[in-house]
Amino acid sequence: MKKIILLGYMGSGKTTIGQILSKKLGMVALDLDKIVEERAQLSVSEIFEQKGEIHFRKLEHDLFLELISNPESMILSLGGGTPCYANNHEMLNGINIVSIYLKATIDTLYERLHTASANRPLIAAMQKEEMKTFIAKNLFDRSFYYYKATHTVAVDDKSPQEVVEAIHQLLA
Numbered sequence: 001m002k003k004i005i006l007l008g009y010m011g012s013g014k015t016t017i018g019q020i021l022s023k024k025l026g027m028v029a030l031d032l033d034k035i036v037e038e039r040a041q042l043s044v045s046e047i048f049e050q051k052g053e054i055h056f057r058k059l060e061h062d063l064f065l066e067l068i069s070n071p072e073s074m075i076l077s078l079g080g081g082t083p084c085y086a087n088n089h090e091m092l093n094g095i096n097i098v099s100i101y102l103k104a105t106i107d108t109l110y111e112r113l114h115t116a117s118a119n120r121p122l123i124a125a126m127q128k129e130e131m132k133t134f135i136a137k138n139l140f141d142r143s144f145y146y147y148k149a150t151h152t153v154a155v156d157d158k159s160p161q162e163v164v165e166a167i168h169q170l171l172a
């Protein structure tokens with residue numbers, strides 16, 4: 001049974017690409033944030049607010065372990081921070097596991113995120129300039145973990161369909 005893990009910074013398209021890839025490959029697509037929210041009966045923002053980020057990271061880690069140990073095939077879209085905590089990056093490769101880093105530049109991420117930050121607690125309260133600086137620094141810090149993925153796909157100038165096609169070719 002095969003697992004395709006999609007990772008990358010907030011706004012890199014993990015969820016969207018997971019859904020399109022799911023249709024193309026006929027595989028179930030799951031979204032880690034969404035399942036954390038269902039389990040906690042709280043939104044990610046509410047978990048951060050009411051229980052703190054460390055609690056969120058623990059829920060995220062436990063669920064990632066659970067899903068990776070599940071024998072079913074799946075496409076799994078991680079949260080932007082998932083590979084960077086609790087040694088989760090060690091689970092990005094293995095027998096029947098292929099992980100794909102959806103790589104976007106700071107400019108692309110900023111363009112996508114500054115209008116879509118409301119339900120992203122790490123950046124929700126930031127002014128535009130502060131957000132760009134944060135993305136630049138945070139992406140630099142996280143890149144070490146993102147590059148542990150089996151493959152990297154640059155997404156900047158590609159439509160979602162083109163990204164899916166690039167992933168499809170890598171898997172062939």
Ligand code: S3P
Pocket residue numbers: 008009010011014033044078079080081082119120121122
């Ligand atoms: C986070 C990214 C979010 C979510 C949480 C923390 C991060 O997921 O897991 O807000 O640390 O980058 P998306 O990448 O799906 O926005």
